[in-house]
Amino acid sequence: MSHDVTSTIAANMRAIAEAQGAIFAAGTDYPAGTQVPPHSHDRHQLMHGLSGVLMVSTPAGHWIVPPEHALWIPAGCTHWVEMLGAVRMRSVYVRPGDIAAQDSPRVLGMTPLVRALLVEAVGMANRPEEAFRDRLVAELLLTEIPRLPEQPLALPLPVEPRLLRLCRAFIAAPDARASLDDWATRAGMSRRSLSRHFRTETGLSLDHWRQQACVFAALPRLIEGEKVTTVALDLGYDSPAAFTTMFRRMLGETPRAYARR
Incomplete structure (x- = not known):
């Protein structure tokens, strides 16, 4: 793994740990074959690839995340990620208690609405003047994520x-x-x-x-x-x-x- 990718992963982990508010969203583009080592975080994660395929593993199994899908990873769940091809990853991290959460990883079918909200949420930190709109985006994400349908792409x-x-x-x-x-x-x-x-x-x-x-x-x-x-x-x-x-x-x-x- 290149120094640049390692630095990006470390910076993302710090940003997640320091995040305030109900949600924090981040986007990173990874080259093919990138492997994110085992880690966990204190927030739930909805992981989505705008393009490319992800394989996520935990001690309990493996999950494939193709385009048009997302993976729900509960807070505290140790997981590692492999990029099957170049991946444009976008994730939203949700503070526990702010959403009705599943207690195990699940592959979910993405909707155009959630996909668009996720892309919007990634840029929210750079738009302090739009705080009211950003709160609406966050509230709608918290409403729509539990409605995403589960898909049979797990290998427990x-x-x-x-x-x-x-x-x-x-x-x-x-x-x-x-x-x-x-x-x-x-x-x-x-x-x-x-x-x-x-x-x-x-x-x-x-x-x-x-x-x-x-x-x-x-x-x-x-x-x-x-x-x-x-x-x-x-x-x-x-x-x-x-x-x-x-x-x-x-x-x-x-x-x-x-x-x-």
């Missing part, structure tokens, strides 16, 4: 050591051909016990979790321009069509359409 991790080991191995080398029987054997559980424990710990079925893990593995490669066929076969899908069907079900569009956008 189980706590149970056997399941966690299997999940980490799958993330390192995703393979859509892996069977439930294989996982059950490696975990030393019956199929039924594995399925029950996995859903209890992650909130997802094993099949759904593995599909999301494949999406997480595919997104950076698609963004870099790799062919859909290559990505699909590398992930263990029998054909590009099978991969495309899964991808469309998860993200609402085909891999080619997503990569173009």
Whole structure:
């Protein structure tokens, strides 16, 4: 990480810690591959990329944040960030107690209104003469953020050591051909016990979790321009069509359409 990026991250952290009022907004542009090391802050954060894709990780799981989405990060949550491509990040930091807050990270669908308010909020510190208007922007943000819809772009991790080991191995080398029987054997559980424990710990079925893990593995490669066929076969899908069907079900569009956008 370059000295300039490191200095920018440190300055942002200081500004967040020193912020007054219900909200504080900041914008930073990051080059591809930038990694923000593990940290937390005393405010809730709504993180949004005007362009580019973010991958945010916590000890409990991973979250992908494509354009048109945002990530809610509760105050005190340790997280680290990787930029999958160049990212124009805009974030608003909310003082606890000023908003009805979720207690775990969540990917949210952005609306044009919240996106516009966030961009406006970034410039508020430089417009002291517009204090009344800025208060209205802040109040509307606090009203609209809880209305953003949650999106299925989380990859939660189980706590149970056997399941966690299997999940980490799958993330390192995703393979859509892996069977439930294989996982059950490696975990030393019956199929039924594995399925029950996995859903209890992650909130997802094993099949759904593995599909999301494949999406997480595919997104950076698609963004870099790799062919859909290559990505699909590398992930263990029998054909590009099978991969495309899964991808469309998860993200609402085909891999080619997503990569173009």
